[in-house]
Amino acid sequence: MTTLLECGPLSAKDGEGRTLFHGARLTLDEGRLALLEGPSGSGKSTLLRQVAALLEAPGASRRLEGEEYGPGRLARWRARVTLAAQDAPVLPGTVAWNLEFPFAFRHARRNECDPAAQRAALDGVGLERLPLDRDVATLSGGERHRLALARALLWDPPVLLADEPLAGLDPDRAALCFERLAEHAHRAGRAVLCVLHEGVMGFSGDRRLRLVDSRLEEA
């Protein structure tokens, strides 16, 4: 098994100064779906945001396929180790705009994102009936979450960090979306680390990590 991503040591405190986790090291293997668990408030989102380099992680090194991404290369890193953030943020505008905007960035790994691919990505998460020109302001919470997941899958990063991607979905749709995540993870050169929301049952990955007592460990 090949190690795809190595990141650490990661440490963080919460707003009151209590340690969330200390000296955590994360490794993700190619072709694997890992689930990250832990009680609410244990710092799962913070950990994901640090891995994605959206939060500072002093002293941490970030490696993808053995290649170090240090200062000055973090935008490149995020294009490859992409966070699908909690609450499924969207940009004002159409569904199509929300799917294609990253492909115009300088560090995009490819610049084409044709409507057929966009359509297929939406169909894959059960949004067959959602037109590409719909204004995202009119989407329901569940539709928004699936749109955000479709965007992440279309973007096709080597490592996808998904923070509660199934929130607000009914069981059937949640199962469909989880299947898409697993498919993505199981491809060559890919890996997924996924945090599931509180109370969601019946999903298992290839590996379970737990954030408990300020340590990151195998569950």
Place this chain on the structure above:
Amino acid sequence: MGPLIHLQPLDLVVSTMLVVAAGVISVLLRLGIGRRLAVAAVRTVIQLGLIGLVLEKIFALRQAAPVVLLVLLMIFFAGREAVKRTGRRYPSVYLDAWLAMAVSCLAVGGVVTQVVVGVHPWFDPQYVIPLLGMILGNSLTGVALGLDRFLEHLAVRRAEVELRLAFGATRAEALTPPLRDAMRTGMIPILNSMAAAGIVSLPGMMTGQILAGSPPLQAVAYQVVVMFMIAAAVAIGAMLVVLAAGRRLMDADGVLRLEGLQAR
């Protein structure tokens, strides 16, 4: 054209009766602004009186140093006022506002006074002070509106900014939408007054020149220069302050640092 009509003390007394009339209306209708009107009227007289005395003195001296000093003071107060009008602040916001105002005002003011109008001597207070005053007064509004909008965008629409970052946007790419938003907001007042100039209102400076006896077309030429210089000063000032704020609040690697950003 007749000689310039000088205002006598009696003329000021008569105009005082006008503001008293406004006060009477306020009292009759219980608007509750009588007191504020009185204070504002007194402030107007004192502030304008003082600056009048200062200007008389500076005009009489005809030396560079007092003019430069007054301009620097105006920049200082304009920067402070601009920051006062923003809803959020960060630690070095005053420095950024001052630098943005100073650069935009001196660059645009320099071109207008030295090249377009071509004043002699270069510091001639009769031209330099009113022109720079107009630039500062307007770019203050642009800087304040632009900065306020930019900081609000980063705070309120943070999730959108981070969404772009999460998909690999560089700092410049992530900050372009808030920058555009801020520039549009900052430019609205000058765009509005350029569009309305001459149709809805005669701009204040042009009115003043006509009252002072200038031929209308000369006054129009000056007003066009002034409008264009204000547009340039607003654009440059707002852009500089927003670029500076962007660099303070997001590091080169695109990590947002909003800890220092405080709402008031």
